[in-house]
Amino acid sequence: MVSGSPLTRFEPLAKIDTSRLKWQLRSCFGIGDAQLAEVKKALQSSKQDFANYNSESHQCRAVYEKEKSRMQAEYNNKMAVLHTKYKGDIHRIQLRLLGFVMKDHPALKLIAQESQQWKHLSFGGDDFGGFNGNSCLRSLQLPMLEVVCFEESEYCNGLSLPLETFGHAPNIRKLSLHSSLDQKVVAIFCKNWEKLTSLKCDLVENLEGFLSVLDRCTQLRHLTVVEEETVDLIPIPPLRISSLHSLKLVNSQPPPNKHDSMLESLLASLVLPNLIKLVLFHAGDIGQRSAVMPYSILRDFFRRSHYSLLTLTIRQISITDAELVALLVHVPCLQELSCEDPVDGPALITADFIQSLHSCQRNGLHHSIEPLVPKLHSLRLKVYKEEFDTYPLFSMVTSCWLPDDTGKVQLGTVCLKLVEVHLQGVVDQNTYELLGHFDRAGMQVVVKTDELLV
Structure with missing residues (x-):
């Protein structure tokens, strides 16, 4: 019941001495006329009680809907005032939405109207922030957008990222994905690879395709790679990336495994002469064995790059x-x-x-x-x-x-x-x-x- 409402609860009419009645029903004497009349009266009272319960339920619902409408109107009014005050000056937006309650929300529509001014967008929640259920989010105009970050959520249930929205965002500089760089992703961001300065993504199976994308990222400064699979790999000639300053490799696979580590193969396939920051991190579950990074892979990577590394972080790596x-x-x-x-x-x-x-x-x-x-x-x-x-x-x-x-x-x-x-x-x-x-x-x-x- 909503606090402060005029609704009052009724007192039930039907009252039966259950223990005494049970004893008499199962005794050899049974119940007399007086007890039978008492039961009939209680049943009639129960019918009235059910009617009263139903009436009270409808009253509660009416009070709830009235309060909900009042709060919604107040919220919409505040959002309209905020929209008017900051119209044309919303450059950074963080959306954390629950799609099942935010579908085509009027406040969300007001926010989406300013998407042409957005420069930094991060979002999370179930179903990737309700992108698949909100028409206003599927038709965003993003000419100034520079930073895109998908926050990982346990409620996405394996759904693919709603990336089509960003096909007309030509100025993205920083991109953080919880997916691999498959053909769809590569095509959607085809206008951005040469401009990217920061990239975070998963590494799954196709190392050669991943390196071909990196080769297009001529301005890339910061790279974070999360290993999601281990597979049998064929050696690939090393790729030289002179622009890269920071590399973070995150292993999420539980060792030991019978296949090559994607991160090992990635290190063996890179030459980074200007790298100044390197992070090697195993992000397994609590109690899970630490990742094994062969010393020879690291040694050859250090020797091959000849860089002036300034920052080194090694976490949960077995060396x-x-x-x-x-x-x-x-x-x-x-x-x-x-x-x-x-x-x-x-x-x-x-x-x-x-x-x-x-x-x-x-x-x-x-x-x-x-x-x-x-x-x-x-x-x-x-x-x-x-x-x-x-x-x-x-x-x-x-x-x-x-x-x-x-x-x-x-x-x-x-x-x-x-x-x-x-x-x-x-x-x-x-x-x-x-x-x-x-x-x-x-x-x-x-x-x-x-x-x-x-």
């Missing part, structure tokens, strides 16, 4: 500490390093790995007299092993804290400015106190843990 150190040798200009241990298997963030980052001490993983990453100023580590020795971390951070120029010149390295560590289990308070000294001195230090042991 050893020795392999990671060997890879870091190829990126002496690295400034930001983020590592996350695999949930299962050998740890990546070991005492030996941390010691290899020391500005002056050496160990079995790093023998060179030169620092491994002399330009490193930001380090983020997420450790899953509960028995983690924090002393090597403290020693390494101490060696890399060089606030004055003298130490930098002598050691040939820069000052570490940020350290962020995520630790599992119970951590002794001394860990915080040791690193807290650097935080007070000017370094940004963040230590996160499940529980602190005081």
Whole structure:
């Protein structure tokens, strides 16, 4: 019942002593005339009760519809005022709609009228924001649109993206899809590939076709690829993309598998001489095994590209500490390093790995007299092993804290400015106190843990 309505509930007339009646009905005596008359009277009262229930239900519905109409009119009025106020000045729009309640909504029609001014459009909800059920969304005019982002939704039930709307959007620069670049997608965005600066998409089966699209993206700066399948692949000659600055590879397949990884084959098929940011990330379910990225694939990719990588992120990828150190040798200009241990298997963030980052001490993983990453100023580590020795971390951070120029010149390295560590289990308070000294001195230090042991 709507709050504040004049509707009042009636008191039912039929009242039967059920337990007493049941006992008498099943006894050898049965029920007498008085009890029978009581039952008949109760049945008559019940008929009246049913009529009253029905009447009350209709009253509730009437009150609800009246309140709904009032709120709808108020909402439409507000939207009309907003539309008048900002008409011609709506450049960024985010639509998160439920198609079954937003079908051809009047407020949505008002918003769609300004589509010629839109520059940034992101949308989600069931059925991709109701695109398939809203005629006003299927006929948008998008001459100024530069950014398109489809937000993933669990309610789309495998429906294909409603991309036809964007066939007349010639100025798209950033495109984020939850689909592969099949022939339909390639055709719809045929006017945009040469202008794209950012692309996110799935990689399914046709690696050669995917690379042919990338070859058309002559201005592409940022690429995110999500692996959705593993298949048997034929080696493809490497494609050189000089414009690409940022590459993020997301593995969503549960290992192990009997086929080649699409991401492995993609890395083996790219030459990126100007790449400055690389992210390798396994996005499996909780408890799922981490993705395996063969060291030889990464090593050859690093060697082949000869780039000055500045940022490297490795999350939930099963490589050893020795392999990671060997890879870091190829990126002496690295400034930001983020590592996350695999949930299962050998740890990546070991005492030996941390010691290899020391500005002056050496160990079995790093023998060179030169620092491994002399330009490193930001380090983020997420450790899953509960028995983690924090002393090597403290020693390494101490060696890399060089606030004055003298130490930098002598050691040939820069000052570490940020350290962020995520630790599992119970951590002794001394860990915080040791690193807290650097935080007070000017370094940004963040230590996160499940529980602190005081």
